[in-house]
Amino acid sequence: MTGHGATSKDPPADAFGTADVATATTDKQGVVTGWSEGARRLFGHRPEDVVGRPAVELLAEDAPADGAFLAGQPSWTGHVAVRHRDGHPVSGELLAHRRVGRNGSDWLLVWDAARGPAQRAEDGVPIEWCFSQSPCILAIFDTDLRYVHTNADEEHAIALTGDQVRGMRMTEAAPHPACERIEQAMRRVLETRERQYLEVYLRVAGERRQHAWAIHLAPLNDPAGRLCGVCFAAQDTTEQYEARQRLLLLNEAGKHIGTSLDVTVTTQQLADLAVPRLADFVAVDLLTGLDGGGELPSGPMTGPVTMRRTAQRSILPGAPESSVGVGETTTPAVSSPAAEWLGAVAPAIYQMTDPALARWADHEPVEAARLRDLGTHSVIVAPLRTRGVGLGVAFFIRHRRPEPFQRDDLLLVEELTARAAVCIDNARRYTRERTTAVTFQRSLLPWRLAEQTGLEVASRYLPARTEEGVGGDWFDVIPLSGARVALVIGSVVGHGIQASATMGQLRTAVRTLADLDFLPDELLTHLDDVVIRLNAEAPTASGPHSTGDVGATCLYAIYDPVSRRCSLARAGHSLPVVRRPDGTVDFLDLPSGPPLGLGNLPFEAVEVELPEGSILALYTDGLIEGNAGDTGEKVDLLRQPLAQPAESLEAVCDTVLDAMVPGRSEKDIALLLARTRVLPADRVATWNIPLDPIAVAGARKNAFDQLAAWGLEEFAFITELVVSELVTNAIRYGAPPIRLRLINDRSLICEVRDNSSTAPHLKRARVFDEGGRGLLLVAQLTQRWGTRHARLGKTIWAEQDLSGRP
Structure with a gap:
């Protein structure tokens, strides 16, 4: 049995012959802030007697000239004599470390007084040689985690001799965060009696650079199996690290x-x-x-x-x-x-x-x-x-x-x-x-939007910022006969040059069809045929430059500033939005219609009345299919920026894009805004014409009087000739009711409407022909002329340029 209740598993008292090392701490002014039990036994002073006093007051002699360790150096070591409580001096080696923490800096002082030699085994000479000359750092710690024995490499690493370091903790010999990790691992060795391994990266004494170290820790047991300490081994693994x-x-x-x-x-x-x-x-x-x-x-x-x-x-x-x-x-x-x-x-x-x-x-x-x-x-x-x-x-x-x-x-x-x-x-x-693709795409879009009497327009185009490149979104504003304006917006499926080229083809086709004055649903039907032909002409899937089927969506709208009516039709495109003058924002309920290229499916137009000052917003799906939120949420979000008051349509465009696309755009975005205007009633004159040739003279007189009221007498001769020809043709070949209308817009427009669907043809009359010269004269004397068909009947129109007048 062992005394005091000890068991065979308890570590032997002072198994390695070590004693407590005297340690103290001071603040950066040199005032003692801590005093260990080892210091009390070595010097006799109790902690309450020295804490708060300057450390230099404890010295038995003046501090050495090179020992001003509290005045700049990160560490200092030297011989120092401290006065014992009973008055006699106690000499030893002092090791001072300056420690920097979150709450400032302080000093750790470690005294090493004379001690007896460590125990050695009788046949320890060969073991000592192996220990001291090992190719890695070796050290032995007791159960209090104090140095017992070190080899030369460890002494070189901490810049202290074995006698100086014996009895110190590792954190006292080398205060470094990595040493605290090592001590924690050594405590786990004592608690679990299992080996530990860790890697640290630090600079040792005498080295300019940091090194990587592989640390191995193992428990040390005596022959009776009692835990006596910890074996520490470190190997420089900098090259491998x-x-x-x-x-x-x-x-x-x-x-x-x-x-x-x-x-x-x-x-x-x-x-x-x-x-x-x-x-x-x-x-x-x-x-x-x-x-x-x-x-x-x-x-x-x-x-x-x-x-x-x-x-x-x-x-x-x-x-x-x-x-x-x-x-x-x-x-x-x-x-x-x-x-x-x-x-x-x-x-x-x-x-x-x-x-x-x-x-x-x-x-x-x-x-x-x-x-x-x-x-x-x-x-x-x-x-x-x-x-x-x-x-x-x-x-x-x-x-x-x-x-x-x-x-x-x-x-x-x-x-x-x-x-x-x-x-x-x-x-x-x-x-x-x-x-190249963006330049090509922008070259196919309108360079500038022509100013129109019936609409104030603003637009934005943002190419996609993705690896696939730009897409095929486009928009256009097309002036039509009778002071009307066509708005078109569309999107071609795909990205890159091919999508841009297809977009250019469709935009050209829309302009051509718009010049023929087709209604929105009729225009989409013809455009659908164009896409079907493009698909038929596209390379096959096995070809070297296969592009796949052409797919596109489109929305086409015609606004009449005289009647304030807007007719719209869409082919698989997003719903347009209208902000009315009272601030309410609504999505127009239009039949969807199939995307272009499917064929044999009808398109349906809807006509709505837009009060003066309404804003019609047309956009591609990139605006509502952003990176965040689903499409439904983005559609509802679109109402907010459109409802905000703004000084101009340009500002509204910026507000919408800032709200809907705050960052990187994954898809092309085209946005077209149009604010409606109304042509004043005093700039439009309308007369019903009887189905009687005698009415032609009255029509000419009415036209002359109206031009005089507008101050356009210099256009009377040509206008009377146009009115005579168009009204005569309507009476001779058309069907009642017949109506004559003059519009004073950016051009002087003369229109004659009847209920017949028969359209006149421009032809060159032969020498003995009695007719065929009237429309040729109209075409020669006016800037433009044409025919537009309605659901019932047709309108023949001609325009004279007024750009030279205010």
Whole structure:
């Protein structure tokens, strides 16, 4: 049996012959803030007697001249004599550490008084040799986690001898967060009696750089199986650690560089990935000729080249390493190292004293001074090349990390920049193709919307910002006869040049059909036939340039400012929205109609009356199929910006887009807004014409009198001739009722309507023909003329230009 209730599992008292080490803490002014039990036994002073007193008052003699450990150094060690409570001095080695925590800094003081030698086994000489000369760091700790024995490598790592450190805790010998982790792991060893493994990354004494350490901890048991302490072993795994980090960096480069088809984003991804894991500062300069997807140089560059800083990243705020900001340009001299680096074929490592950097400093003294002031010591210059052509240069700089770039770092940079160069070239080519597609698409849209009397219009077009490229959304505003205006908006399925080309074909077809004055449902029927023919002419699925079937949606509307009536029909398109003058916003209930290209399915038109000042909003589905929320929610959300008061339609367009598309647009968006106007009644004159040839003279007189009232007497001769011809034809070939109407708009419009569907034909009369010359004269004397059919009857019209008048 053992005394005091001890069992065979209890650790033997002082199994390794260690004693408590005397420790104390002080604040940064040197006032004692803590006093250990070991210090009380060694010096006799109780904690309440010394806490709050200056530490120098406890010294038995003046502090040594080089021992002002509380005045700047991070640590200090030396011989110090402390006065015992009974008055005699106690000499020993003092180790002082300055500790920095969240609440400020303080000092840890550790005294090492003379102690007896540690126990050794009788046959311990060979064991001692193996322990002290082991190829890794070794140490033994007792059950209080105090040093018992160390080998030479451990003494070198903590910069203390075995006698100095014996009896200390690891956190007392080397106060570091990593040492606290190790102590916690050693406590788990004592609690579980199981081995522990952990990895730490820290800088040991005498080293400029941090190292990676693999820590192994194991319980120590005596022959009786009682736990006596912990065995500590550490191996330097820096090379393996850094190799793993390089592999991880390359793996992340494959995942993160090139995720965007934007040159600037791609270069910034390279800089963000390399800082701080590889360098303290990275800058990427590209040829300005690549802006907007420009072509690569076709051969070696012989003259000055201009570079643009497309990306940079620093561990320091504001990137003080460079005076060149992102987006700014530089033009290095032809003979400068910067121009030579662009033509290099592989990256290179330079020290600040290398001749190449000295030559560069002669050309760029300001930049060189900045780097020197920051302590730059190692630089990698890497050309960005693809397909044998230089795109730019990347600079990797170290000024805070003490270790210079090594060959392994150079190989890593070479791999990173090679991947980045391929991604940059892909982004450049995508930018070029996208720019071409957007330019082509915009060239097919209206350059400007012609001003109309009946409508005030505003529009927006936003191409999709996706890898698929622009789509086939379009809109148009088409003036029609009788002061009417046609509004059209549509969307072609697909993306890229093919969708834009199809859109151009459909827009041209709509304009042609609109000139024939078809009603909305009739126009969509003809447009449906056009799409069916395009599908029939498209390459087959097995062809080399297969594009698939052409699909499209369309909405066509005609507004008459005289009657304030608007007729609309749609082919699978989104519902239009109307904001009325009282502020209410409603979706017009139109029959959907099938998308264009299906054939044999009817389209239906709806006619509504729009009060003056109403806003009609036409849009493509990209506006309501945004990134967030379902389509139903987006449709309801569209009501809010349209209901807000605004100074102009342009402001309404901006308000709608800001509300509906706050960020990146995944689809093309076309938006067309039209505010209705009404043609004043005093600018329209209408007469019913009897079915009698004698009525022609009265019609001419009425027209002359109305022109005189409008101040348009100079147009009377041509107008009387047009009225005579059109009214005579209606009486002779038409059906009652017959109506004559004059409209004073941007042009002088003469219209004759009858209930017959027979349309006149323009023909050249032969010598002995009695008729056939009237319409030819009308066509010669007016700017435009034509026929438009209604559900019942037709209208013959002719226009005279009034653009020269106010």
